[in-house]
Amino acid sequence: MLKKATSALSVAVLLGSLLAGCGTSGDKAPASSAPAAGGTSDAALKPEKQLIVAGNGATVEQLMKDEIFKRFNEKYPDVKLTYVSGVSTEIVAKAKAQKASPQMDVTIVEGGEQEAGRVEGLWETLSEKDIPSMSKISDDLKTKDNSGVAVNFTPMGISYNEALVKEKNLPVPTSWNDLTRPEMKGNLTLSEISSNFGRSTLIMLAYANGGSEKNMDAGFEKMKTIAGYMPTFAKSAAQLQQNLQNKSAVYTTWTMARSLVQKDAGLDMKFVVPQEGANLVPNVATMIKGAKNPNAAKLFIEFLLSDDVQQLYATKLYYNPVTKVNLPMETAKMLSFDNSKIVKFDLETVGSKTPEWIDRFNKEIAPKVGK
Structure with a gap:
């Protein structure tokens, strides 16, 4: 739960x-x-x-x-x-x-x-x-x-280019597990977990599959699949934005604020808080x-x-x-967003475990990029 x-x-x-x-x-x-x-x-x-x-x-x-x-x-x-x-x-x-x-x-x-x-x-x-x-x-x-x-x-969540989703007949995401769907291959851009965006995604993938920030195995397993769908993990939010603006990617995970700012830059992104919830x-x-x-x-x-x-x-x-x-x-x-879906992370655990997660990411996830 x-x-x-x-x-x-x-x-x-x-x-x-x-x-x-x-x-x-x-x-x-x-x-x-x-x-x-x-x-x-x-x-x-x-x-x-x-x-x-x-x-x-x-x-x-x-x-x-x-x-x-x-x-x-x-x-x-x-x-x-x-x-x-x-x-x-x-x-x-x-x-x-x-x-x-x-x-x-x-x-x-x-x-x-x-x-x-x-x-x-x-x-x-x-x-x-x-x-x-x-x-x-x-x-x-x-x-x-x-x-x-x-x-x-x-809030964190999944953001997608609605026009490209319709044009390519791609799924509208409703779950964190949608990131592992085969249709995501070549259409997804995510940041490394040294970034809050990537780290929050990893934790929510754990939550969506019975884990939490105190039990991250399920998140890492899902991220192994996702890594194979992308040529690389983005180093920064600016790189995520560039990948979306040049339309080399359709989906990303980041905050609602980042998604809304794109509209002012001429890129209409839709934002969803997945059914399993999301952190602030x-x-x-x-x-x-x-x-x-x-x-x-x-x-x-x-x-x-x-x-x-x-x-x-x-x-x-x-x-x-x-x-x-x-x-x-x-x-x-x-x-506005559905506040009933808010998942409150234990930030003390997140702060203390992040170095360990980054090491594990580099060993288990990074080698699977693009494979």
Whole structure:
């Protein structure tokens, strides 16, 4: 039986607040500048003169530089902002390498990588005293030991080019096991399991066949079949996107947010949460332990939870907000999904087991590519 999130992520917070609270693009949520009970206002923190933020590249980096940084500087004009782009695994590895002398202040990484960094002791503990809006976040999206703050999230699933599916008379996917169907050969692109996309797919293949993140044998067996359908595993999300845009692939596994962004790029991809369920992918902001600009870091994380930034994440990148904000009705509908299918991974297990899974992938799966 699938292990499902049953409490506040009862994504009721999610969709309940999205759909019940949506309005026109001009609607604003109630002002939330007052600090949480027992908290302090941001006026109590004096920011340093600079802040170095690390996070994903591409559209995420563009939004950060073009919109979020500019708005933060309107409020704190004396803070020089620098952005370091990379995939989550690279950012955590960089933070680990710099542990003795941190060169970054804030990271925004996916949940599994954030947990791996927590185990390594890379993140400072955060509190509502300095980041009052932490109190608005569902318990199911909170990190262990308050080692970070979720700033948005999106579900994983299967994405496909509807036009090519019809043209080639291919199946519409409804199950993770559909990835093993013979029709997938030559039509599928997946990422390596060092990426969250590939790793989540592997775990969900285990769940779909009686396993879990604590019993991955079934997932690896299914992935052996899938490997034979592809010339290679993609090294990055950019490569997945390229394979879809040049139509060398019809299907992939990634997040709903990634799928929806493709429409803005002119590629109409359909997204499904398979019948066995899917995990959520939160993006988590952390403050590096020993950060040289701690006040600016705390103020920036609080800023990411503001109504304006939460709305930007939703309308520009199609990430679900983690706080209750009003969204345009069209956006709220696009971001809706069947929350009864959410599978909540044990991120501590995922974080600790990923190196072992990668070794096993390299030994058992990689040699079967294209065979």
